[in-house]
Amino acid sequence: xxxxxxxxxxxxxxxxxxxxxxxxxxxxxxxxxxxxxxxEPVSPALRVILERxxxxxxxxxxxxxxxxxAYGAHLLRNGAVTLLERLMDEGWITHCATNGAGTIHDWExxxxxxxxxxxxxxxxxxxxxxxxxxxxxLHLAMMVGGLKGYGYGRSLGDFIQQDGVDLPPLADLGRxxxxxxxxxxxxxxxxxxxxxxxxxxxxxxVHVEHPWKRASILAQAYRRHVPVSxxxxxxxxxxxxxxxxxxxxxxxxxxxxxxxFSRAVEGLDDGVMLSVGSAIMAPQVFEKSLSCVNNxxxxxxxxxxxxxxxxxxxxxxxxxxxxxxxxxxxxxxxYYLRFCKSFARMGGAMHYAQCDNVxxxxxxxxxxxxx
Numbered sequence: 001x002x003x004x005x006x007x008x009x010x011x012x013x014x015x016x017x018x019x020x021x022x023x024x025x026x027x028x029x030x031x032x033x034x035x036x037x038x039x040e041p042v043s044p045a046l047r048v049i050l051e052r053x054x055x056x057x058x059x060x061x062x063x064x065x066x067x068x069x070a071y072g073a074h075l076l077r078n079g080a081v082t083l084l085e086r087l088m089d090e091g092w093i094t095h096c097a098t099n100g101a102g103t104i105h106d107w108e109x110x111x112x113x114x115x116x117x118x119x120x121x122x123x124x125x126x127x128x129x130x131x132x133x134x135x136x137x138l139h140l141a142m143m144v145g146g147l148k149g150y151g152y153g154r155s156l157g158d159f160i161q162q163d164g165v166d167l168p169p170l171a172d173l174g175r176x177x178x179x180x181x182x183x184x185x186x187x188x189x190x191x192x193x194x195x196x197x198x199x200x201x202x203x204x205x206v207h208v209e210h211p212w213k214r215a216s217i218l219a220q221a222y223r224r225h226v227p228v229s230x231x232x233x234x235x236x237x238x239x240x241x242x243x244x245x246x247x248x249x250x251x252x253x254x255x256x257x258x259x260x261f262s263r264a265v266e267g268l269d270d271g272v273m274l275s276v277g278s279a280i281m282a283p284q285v286f287e288k289s290l291s292c293v294n295n296x297x298x299x300x301x302x303x304x305x306x307x308x309x310x311x312x313x314x315x316x317x318x319x320x321x322x323x324x325x326x327x328x329x330x331x332x333x334x335y336y337l338r339f340c341k342s343f344a345r346m347g348g349a350m351h352y353a354q355c356d357n358v359x360x361x362x363x364x365x366x367x368x369x370x371x
Contacts, residue, residue, distance in 0.1 A: 012198075012243050016132040024114035028215040031079035035086055039362035042355060049311065049353045050360070054367040056272050056309045057092055065271035065308075066264045067094045070282035071357070073101035076109070076217055077116065078358040083365045085220045092368050095264035096153075096221055097257075099281040100232030100250075103156055103218065104239065108134060110160045110216035111208065128241065135242025136199075137208055140165055142253040143195060143246075146188035151256030152230035157222030164208040170196060191249050199244060227264070229257035231285045262289040270307040275343065277314055277357040283342035290346055308348040312340060313360045323352040 042050065060067050069084070076098075087093050098106075108115035111133065122128035129135075138156060144165040145155025159165055173193040177186055195201065213219040221228045232254055234240070234247045265286070275282040294304040312323075319334025327344045328334045335341060344350045353360060 011241075011245060014130060014241065014243050016130045016135065016242055017127060019108065019112055019131040019133045022117055022127075022131060024108075024112070025116040025118065026077055027114040028109050028212050029113070031077065032082050032215060033079045033358060033362060035082050035365065037362075039366065040356075040359050042359065042363060046353055046355055046360075047363075049351050050363050050367060052309075052351065053272070053274070053311045053364060056311075057364075057368060060271045061091055063270050064267075065269060066267040067092060067272045068097065068264050068268065068274065069093050069095070070097040070273070070275045070278045070286070071102060072099060072277035072279070072281070073105050074277045075357045075361070076102055076105050078356075080358045080361050081215055081217050081220060083358075083361050084217055085214075086369065087365060088221060088224045088226050090369065093226060094267075095261070096217065096226060096228040097261055097264075097282065097285065098153075098217075098228065098230055099278065100230065100237035100239070103152065103230050103232075104134060104138070104237060106216050106218050107138060107156060107160065110210040110212050110219060111137070113212045113215070129238025130241045131238070132242075133208075135239045136244055138239050139195070139242070139244045139246060139249060140167075140201075140206060142249050143188070143192045146249065146252050147185055147192065149185070149256065150253070151260055152232065152250070152253035153218060153228030153257055153260075154222070155253060156230075157216075157218040157228060159208070160210045160213060160216050160219040161222050163210055164206045166205055167192075167196060167201060167203050169203045187248070188252060191246060191252075195244060195246065227260055229261040229264075230254060231257065231261070231281050258285065258289065261285060262292050265289045265293050265305065268305050268308045271309075273308060273310045273343075273346075273348075275310070275312045275339070276361065279314055279316070279339040283339050287342050287346060304347070306347060310343045310346060310348055310350040311353065312343050312350065313353045313355055313357055314339065315354065315356065317354050318352045323350050 057067055105115045119128055141155045141159035142152055173189050177189050180186060218228055232250055297304055319337050321328045321334035323340050323344055327341055340352050
C-alpha cells in the first residue's frame, strides 16, 4: 500500500468560455418587478404575519435598531431589486446578507443583462459555471478590494458601481511584500501579485462596463451605503470553475463580511431579522454571529441581544407546526426543518411564512411605503 497522499486536482488548465455564448435562462427586462404594480394576493394568515413584520420594522427604524435582510439568490432572480431599492431609500433595510450565488447572478445581470443556466445540460457537457468573465471579474473585485480591507460585498458593489478596478504596478506589490512581510494586507498583496503574474494581467485600469446596474442589489446598496455581507462556501459557487479560483481570496473577503454581519447583529436589540429564501446560509451564519456578539457582551458585563423578532419566508411548508410557539418536539417532522428550527432557538419571537419570496417583499413594501 502506498504512503503517498493523493494530490489535489490541478484546475489551472480548465477551459472557460465567453459568457455571451452561454444560453442564459433569465433576462433583466423580463424579471424586474414594477413597484407600482399590485402584488398577487396572500392568505389572511400571511397577511397577519406581514402586518406584524411591518409593525416591527417601523418600531425598529424609529429606535435606530438593525433591520437585517438575509436573502437567497432567487429573490434577486425573481426581480425584487426594484422593491429593495426603494426600501433601502427609506431606511427600511440597514444591512443585507446573501450567499455566493446571490452575488454571481447579481453581477451577471449588471454586466450582461441576463443570467442562469441549465445545470443538468452543462454539467454533462463540462461547461457548467466555466464562464470567463464571471470567474475572472469576481476574483479581481475581491483581490483589489482585499488591498483596502473590503469584504466580498463591498468589493463587488464597488466594482459594479465604478465599472472596474485599478491594478497596481507589479513592482509596487513586490516591494510592499518585501518591506512589510507581516502587514495585515501582505497576504492580499501576495495573492494579487500571484494572479497578475500567473494570468498575465497588466497594471492599470481594468474597465468592465455594467449597463444594467439597476438590476444589481449590490450596486444599489453600495450607492446608498447599505452594507451587504456575502457568506459563500468554497466550492459551492461557479467561480470555483475557473483557472483564477483562489480559496484564500474568497475566504479573506468572506471573513471580513462575517464580522460586518456581526456588527449588524450587535445592533439587533428590538430590531428585525428577515430571512427570505435562505434555508441554509442565513440560519447558520446568524446563530454563530449571535453567539459571538453575546460572548463579547457578557465579557463586558452587558446583556445579550434581546427584543428582536425574526421573520422567515420560504416556499417549503412549515411542517404543520406553529413556529411562534417555539421549537417542536423531536418526534415531529417539523423538528428537522433546519431553517425554522435554528431561528426558533435564537431568542425573540420567530414567525414562519410559507410564501413566494417576491410576493412577500412586494406586500411588505406596500405596507411600509403606503403608510
